[in-house]
Amino acid sequence: MSKESKKGMTRRTFIKTAGAAAVAAGTFGFPAIVRSAPTELNVSGWGGTWSQIMKASVYPAFEKEHNCVIKTDTAFPFAPKLLASPKSKPFYDVMHANSNDQWKVAVAGFIEESYDPKKVPHIVDLHPFATSDKIAGIAAFTSAIGLGYRTDKTDCTFESWKDLWDKKFAGVRGTYVITNSLGTCAFMMAGKVFGKGLEDTEAAFKAMEALKPVKMVDFTGTMEKQLFSGEVIVGVIHDSAIWRHLEKNAPLAFSVPKEGVLALEQVWSVTKGSQKKELGYAFINHMLSPEIQKIAVEGMWYNPANKNVQLEQKFKEHLFTTAEQVKQLVQVDWKWYNANEDILTMKYNKIFQAR
Amino acid sequence: MLSPGLLLFACFFVLPLGVMSVLSLLSGNPVNDPNVSFTLKNYLKLTEDIFYVEVLWVTLKIGFYTAVFSLLVGFPLAFQMARTRSKTIRTMMLMAVLSPMLVGIVVRTYAWMTILSDQGVINATLKNWGWLTRPLHLMYNEFGICLSLVHILTPFLVLTLTGVIGRIDLSLEEAARNLGAGKARTFFEVTLPLSMPGIMGGSLLVFALAISAYVTPILMGGFSVITLPILIYQQISGVFNFGFGAALGLILLLVSLVVVYLYHRAMRRFARGVGV
Amino acid sequence: MKTRGWDIIVFRGVNIALIGFLLLPIVVVILFAFNSAEFIVFPPEGFSLRWFHKFFTDPDFMGSFFRSLKLAFLTVIVSTGVGTMAAIAIVRGKIPGARFLSALFLSPLMLPAILTGLALFQFYVIIEAGRTFWGLLIGHIVVTIPYVIRTSTTVLYNFDISIEEAAMNLGAGPWDTFRHVTLPLIRPGVIAGSIFAFIVSFDQFPVSLFLVNPGENTLPIHLFNYLKYSFDPTVAAASTVSIAMSITVVLVLEFTVGLQEYVRL
Numbered sequence: 064m065s066k067e068s069k070k071g072m073t074r075r076t077f078i079k080t081a082g083a084a085a086v087a088a089g090t091f092g093f094p095a096i097v098r099s100a101p102t103e104l105n106v107s108g109w110g111g112t113w114s115q116i117m118k119a120s121v122y123p124a125f126e127k128e129h130n131c132v133i134k135t136d137t138a139f140p141f142a143p144k145l146l147a148s149p150k151s152k153p154f155y156d157v158m159h160a161n162s163n164d165q166w167k168v169a170v171a172g173f174i175e176e177s178y179d180p181k182k183v184p185h186i187v188d189l190h191p192f193a194t195s196d197k198i199a200g201i202a203a204f205t206s207a208i209g210l211g212y213r214t215d216k217t218d219c220t221f222e223s224w225k226d227l228w229d230k231k232f233a234g235v236r237g238t239y240v241i242t243n244s245l246g247t248c249a250f251m252m253a254g255k256v257f258g259k260g261l262e263d264t265e266a267a268f269k270a271m272e273a274l275k276p277v278k279m280v281d282f283t284g285t286m287e288k289q290l291f292s293g294e295v296i297v298g299v300i301h302d303s304a305i306w307r308h309l310e311k312n313a314p315l316a317f318s319v320p321k322e323g324v325l326a327l328e329q330v331w332s333v334t335k336g337s338q339k340k341e342l343g344y345a346f347i348n349h350m351l352s353p354e355i356q357k358i359a360v361e362g363m364w365y366n367p368a369n370k371n372v373q374l375e376q377k378f379k380e381h382l383f384t385t386a387e388q389v390k391q392l393v394q395v396d397w398k399w400y401n402a403n404e405d406i407l408t409m410k411y412n413k414i415f416q417a418r
Numbered sequence: 419m420l421s422p423g424l425l426l427f428a429c430f431f432v433l434p435l436g437v438m439s440v441l442s443l444l445s446g447n448p449v450n451d452p453n454v455s456f457t458l459k460n461y462l463k464l465t466e467d468i469f470y471v472e473v474l475w476v477t478l479k480i481g482f483y484t485a486v487f488s489l490l491v492g493f494p495l496a497f498q499m500a501r502t503r504s505k506t507i508r509t510m511m512l513m514a515v516l517s518p519m520l521v522g523i524v525v526r527t528y529a530w531m532t533i534l535s536d537q538g539v540i541n542a543t544l545k546n547w548g549w550l551t552r553p554l555h556l557m558y559n560e561f562g563i564c565l566s567l568v569h570i571l572t573p574f575l576v577l578t579l580t581g582v583i584g585r586i587d588l589s590l591e592e593a594a595r596n597l598g599a600g601k602a603r604t605f606f607e608v609t610l611p612l613s614m615p616g617i618m619g620g621s622l623l624v625f626a627l628a629i630s631a632y633v634t635p636i637l638m639g640g641f642s643v644i645t646l647p648i649l650i651y652q653q654i655s656g657v658f659n660f661g662f663g664a665a666l667g668l669i670l671l672l673v674s675l676v677v678v679y680l681y682h683r684a685m686r687r688f689a690r691g692v693g694v
Numbered sequence: 695m696k697t698r699g700w701d702i703i704v705f706r707g708v709n710i711a712l713i714g715f716l717l718l719p720i721v722v723v724i725l726f727a728f729n730s731a732e733f734i735v736f737p738p739e740g741f742s743l744r745w746f747h748k749f750f751t752d753p754d755f756m757g758s759f760f761r762s763l764k765l766a767f768l769t770v771i772v773s774t775g776v777g778t779m780a781a782i783a784i785v786r787g788k789i790p791g792a793r794f795l796s797a798l799f800l801s802p803l804m805l806p807a808i809l810t811g812l813a814l815f816q817f818y819v820i821i822e823a824g825r826t827f828w829g830l831l832i833g834h835i836v837v838t839i840p841y842v843i844r845t846s847t848t849v850l851y852n853f854d855i856s857i858e859e860a861a862m863n864l865g866a867g868p869w870d871t872f873r874h875v876t877l878p879l880i881r882p883g884v885i886a887g888s889i890f891a892f893i894v895s896f897d898q899f900p901v902s903l904f905l906v907n908p909g910e911n912t913l914p915i916h917l918f919n920y921l922k923y924s925f926d927p928t929v930a931a932a933s934t935v936s937i938a939m940s941i942t943v944v945l946v947l948e949f950t951v952g953l954q955e956y957v958r959l
Contacts, residue, residue, distance in 0.1 A: 109922070110922070509944065671801055
């Protein structure tokens with residue numbers, strides 16, 4: 064009897080205290096509980112140095128201000144994963160990729176192609192290339208694709224793209240497979256230099272045939288390695304990859320040929336099916352702010368999209384920052400290229416297949 | 419007790435193959451495209467251009483050469499490992515065989531690039547000794563790919579073969595010698611046939627891995643050699659034609675299974691002919 | 695007597711050359727791991743431990759390293775268990791065309807792993823499983839089980855079944871026979887298979903690409919990303935650590951279990 068009453072007492076006491084606690088939580092704690100569950104923002108992004116910069120200097124302030132956690136997928140390729148997920152539940156909320164991949168997912172209807180200045184205020188401070196009709200999304204940075212070369216192994220300063228085809232560089236020049244955007248850019252530039260324009264694929268294929276023998280690589284890391292080791296004397300490469308090694312005093316230089324350099328844009332977009340679009344817009348805006356742009360430019364030697372970034376002299380010396388300089392950047396019509404990629408890739412493969 | 423294991427494996431095995439087969443027969447991706455239908459167009463695409471057949475042929479050729487050379491390199495090593503009486507030698511050989519496998523495929527391929535490339539170790543040394551004026555092209559061709567693949571895959575073959583050779587009943591070899599057979603004859607008529615399961619198992623493993631390899635052909639072939647996995651990768655991450663990529667993969671698989679079947683038949687006849 | 699000595703010398707010589715071939719890239723990698731130069735250049739210059747320091751103090755490198763290790767261990771356990779049972783079922787189950795079946799089960803290896811990765815990714819999307827560690831584990835198991843089956847069936851085919859029959863005739867039940875007779879005898883094949891499973895999982899790249907949880911990369915992915923921006927020898931240091939790890943395991947196995955077990959009866 065006494066045991067039961069004791070139990071009963073304990074149970075009643077428990078219910079009382081529990082009830083009191085619940086009320087207390089409701090008045091004081093509840094908003095805190097709600098606020099303390101951070102939202103997850105799924106983004107894609109490069110790994111290596113870029114992700115280190117993001118985690119150290121770019122994400123923390125944003126995550127704190129918006130009470131969110133940014134989950135970055137650095138396992139490239141990104142576009143297939145987005146395309147394999149349902150539009151209503153996209154794999155990413157915000158996708159960061161090069162322009163070619165953004166167009167692929169744009170054409171498939173996954174991302175928003177243009178943005179409202181009310182949602183992304185910094186959009187008005189950008190150079191024209193960032194929101195041109197060649198971009199699906201917003202380009203926050205760009206690199207310039209030109210020619211990198213060993214100053215100690217050649218006197219040529221590559222004033223023109225045609226110098227790459229010079230016989231004396233046979234077998235010691237490098238380019239990429241056409242499935243790499245630099246490879247595509249080099250291919251299309253050949254069409255412009257030897258033919259009627261970027262989309263003159265006939266002239267471009269003839270030029271590719273004439274480029275043999277040439278060393279082909281899959282990504283810029285390998286090209287950098289080949290330039291450093293002397294495996295190639297000249298290679299198609301973007302400015303960021305060359306200037307990054309400035310401190311090493313290596314005998315490397317980057318040339319801006321007279322026919323122009325191609326833009327390799329870093330583009331951000333919000334997916335149409337995302338449940339966190341407002342957060343996505345805020346994130347992109349954060350990327351476009353002058354302070355964050357400065358951090359990324361100094362860490363990666365990218366060219367900034369925001370006109371108002373304050374940079375030190377050594378960056379201004381080499382990068383495209385003024386309105387005049389930015390005009391030298393040629394943007395590729397990736398939408399057109401993607402539509403023809405299948406056939407073009409096969410023809411390109413055939414030309415370089417060793418026989 | 420045995421069937422659950424087989425059943426479980428069947429699930430793991432069937433799952434990706436099933437998904438891929440379905441994808442290859444659809445006109446689009448069912449996750450996003452409600453009007454998807456069954457079609458053979460992904461397979462018919464293969465007949466559109468002889469290029470695809472050439473790529474398939476190159477892939478199988480590389481697989482074949484890699485298997486043969488892995489066997490030539492791996493058999494002596496496996497034989498010694500199985501037969502040596504010295505514990506130290508066996509342990510050291512095991513370490514030597516296992517280490518390449520743990521370097522990691524990307525790093526190891528970069529190491530080979532450092533050795534074989536035009537400015538690499540071999541060419542630089544030969545040039546220093548005055549033996550060469552122009553570099554030997556050891557990379558960016560089928561030779562470089564096969565060499566690197568043999569290096570990566572031989573350990574698999576050695577480890578498979580060692581167990582089998584180690585199992586061979588030595589008294590059978592002794593019996594042959596007692597009956598007057600020389601060392602060579604004993605080897606070819608007793609040891610070799612008895613190692614056959616290991617030889618077949620090992621070389622098939624190497625063949626399978628060589629034809630599905632992606633990283634090595636890209637880094638060592640420099641895209642002047644296009645293999646089927648490279649094409650498949652282009653289809654998935656470049657052009658996003660999953661259906662076609664899946665179809666290419668299944669064709670590779672089917673052709674390889676045919677090759678494997680013929681190999682089995684041929685080997686069985688050989689083993690039988692020698693009276694095992 | 696003279697000829698006997700001569701051909702053994704040739705044989706040993708050939709083997710030493712072959713081992714040299716196997717070890718050449720390893721030597722190169724280890725050389726560069728200790729090299730002070732910032733990029734991979736030959737001949738090497740200077741000695742330095744800075745790349746190892748970089749490797750051990752970088753949270754991403756360490757995180758991905760241990761993640762890959764954990765994944766590999768779990769993969770080995772499941773693959774070996776399921777694979778061995780499946781192998782026995784294939785060889786003993788009196789299934790018609792069993793030999794061919796065992797070759798058929800090599801199929802996951804013949805299929806480029808990127809397709810396996812994509813297929814599983816797509817499947818997980820359809821069943822809304824999300825991106826979990828278990829999803830990644832299953833992916834690794836799928837590509838490693840074939841190795842275990844391959845090596846186990848190879849040893850099973852050479853297996854003298856009369857030993858089992860003798861044990862049963864002497865009164866041992868099927869389970870006891872399996873534990874005390876069969877299992878020890880097929881151990882070499884099982885061990886070889888599990889070594890492969892471990893290595894393949896630790897080094898696995900394409901399947902992981904599709905199945906990793908964003909932000910939780912495995913070591914190969916991290917190395918690959920790293921190589922995009924720098925080709926300094928930190929990756930060589932990572933590889934040297936992996937090699938040192940495997941050598942330690944081999945030595946430990948040798949002094950405890952004894953690798954004699956592995957190769958002979």
